[in-house]
Every structure is written in C-alpha cells, then in structure tokens.
Amino acid sequence: MLAILDGYSFCADDRNKTTTHWVCTNTGLCRARFITTKGREFIIKMPTSQHTHERPEFFIKNGVFYRKIVQIFRRPNSGNKVAVVEGYSFYRANKFQHSIIWRCSASSHCLARFTCSNDGYLCILKSNLVHNHPKPQFHIQDGVLYRFK
C-alpha cells in the first residue's frame, strides 16, 4: 500500500494495530513520515515532513504505482530469492505476516539489513544500509543473480 503526499511517496507500515504509519519510500536517508487512522482518512500526526531529497520519479497508471524500490532476483542453484538495494545483495533472513527482513549476503560480518513490506510493493520500512565492504561484483541475467567470486 502506497500513499502520495505533496509529490512524495510513502509506504504503509501496518504493524501498529490502531494506526497506520507512513514512511518515505526513500528510507535509509530520509526520515519523513506521518501517521493516519487505520481507515486512512485522517492524518493524525506528522512528526517529520521535511524530506532530505528531491521528489522521486514515479508514475501512476490505473491506480498502480510504478517504481521498483527493492529488486528481487533468484540464485542460480538454490532458486532462493535475493534482493538488491543500492548495488548490494541481501538474502531473506525472516518473513513475517506484514514484513520481511533481509540481511547483507556479501559478508557475514556486515550489519547492513532492511525490513520491507510483505505486500508486493516491497517498500523499505526500516533500514541500515551502511556496509563495511565494497559493493559485490555480480551479473544478472533473466532474473538470476550470478556472483563473481
């Protein structure tokens, strides 16, 4: 579920039972967010309305929002899903009803991780995208991610 406010896109974090929290889809850097009632009619609170970036480029067609925030690929042998964000690859560590946790797959010593919505939009809800290693080298073909050793 996504909302557009003042030209910026937000994704819904439905983990709270009584309110819906909307976080800027450009997470990691931007802390803009607002809170609505569960029915999404009223904005209750807007703790941060300042974005740290330009309005994102996206378009809406027939009510569908087009902008890939998290890209998903498969691993060649296992077929396991692998997510790519900002040029780094992540494996699926935990899956919950409303969210999925991904952790950096390049190094077991890296603490980079993110939580995304489990609704098909895969918006990043929470993230730490600071890596302690260079970007991994990989090659993507037909939705499959091949890593160079």
Ligand SMILES: [Zn+2]
């Ligand atoms: Zn923002």
Ligand SMILES: [Zn+2]
């Ligand atoms: Zn990493």
